[in-house]
Amino acid sequence: SGGEPDATGDDSGPDATGDDGGETAAGVDTGENRTVRAYQAAFGYTTDSLNHLVEPMAESGKDPVGSMGDDTPLSVLADVDRPLFTYFKQLFAQVSNPPIDYIREELVTSLESRIGNQRNLLAETPEHARQIVTDSPVLTDAETAALKSLGGDDGVDGTGAGHEFSAVTVDITYDTGTSLTDAVNRVRDDAATAIEAGADVVVLSDRAVGSGRLAVPSLLATGAVHHQLVR
Incomplete structure (x- = not known):
């Protein structure tokens, strides 16, 4: 496609959604020019992923039906930047026979997730139950906001509840003049410092992504x- 500005504001290149086959921009606009398309470019969304994955899920509330297997080229051989997630693939198709009954075998099919210190798995104390339990590892905006507010003045619900837990948000964005290695080391150190200071939950946030x-x-x-934390 041509003539349409990309995420960096340059109208001479591919557009923000990667109509050229997946190319994405390095930065996004901020302020009034910040758009959904700019964020899509910053996080590696392409036209294919929007049309074949995001749109069907938005319309039906479930994953689209597709064939088993993946014959797309390896990301390491791609001519354009690909999201890090695409560098990892399952090497085989695992099928249970007979099929798993997700109702009767709820114990092994449950998406219930626990957040907090797991403590010694070989011991059993009341402190082992001091965790936050969610129905799914995928959180809504409201649930994420509740986690981030743990230990705040008003607690989770404005009543002071949640003071028994504390959360720290670590920014995982970095200036374009900083190397990725230095940025990762800083994130690791910030998370370790938060845990050493008594935080129960560390939230890794890329909300500050933007121009520069x-x-x-x-x-x-x-x-x-x-x-870093399991050393």
Whole structure:
């Protein structure tokens, strides 16, 4: 496509959604010019992913039906930047026979997730139950805001509840003049410092992405923080 400005405001290149086959822009506009298309470019969305994945889910509320297998070229061989998630693929198709009954076998099919210190798995104390339980690992904006407000003056619901937990938000964006390695090391150090100071929950946020600020891929940031904390 041509003639339509891309996410950096340059009208000589591909548009923000990657109509050229997946190319994305390095930065996004801020202020009044900040748009959904700019964010899509910053986080690696392409026209294909919007049309074949996001749109069907928005319309029907469920994953689109597709064939088993993935014959797309390896991301490491791509001529354009691809999201880090696409570098990891399952090497086989795992099928249960007979099929799993998700109602009778709810114990193993449940999406229930627990947030907080797991403590010693070989012991059993009342402190082991001091966790936040969610029905799904995917949180709504309201649930995320509630997590981020843990330990605040008003607690989660404005009544002071939630003071038994504390949360710290770590910014995983960085200036374009900073190397990715330095940015990842800073995120790791900030998360470790928060835990050492007594935080129960660390929220990794890329909300500050914008013109002049890039985001550490969430998969890379999460993995780096995990390995830092389990040392």
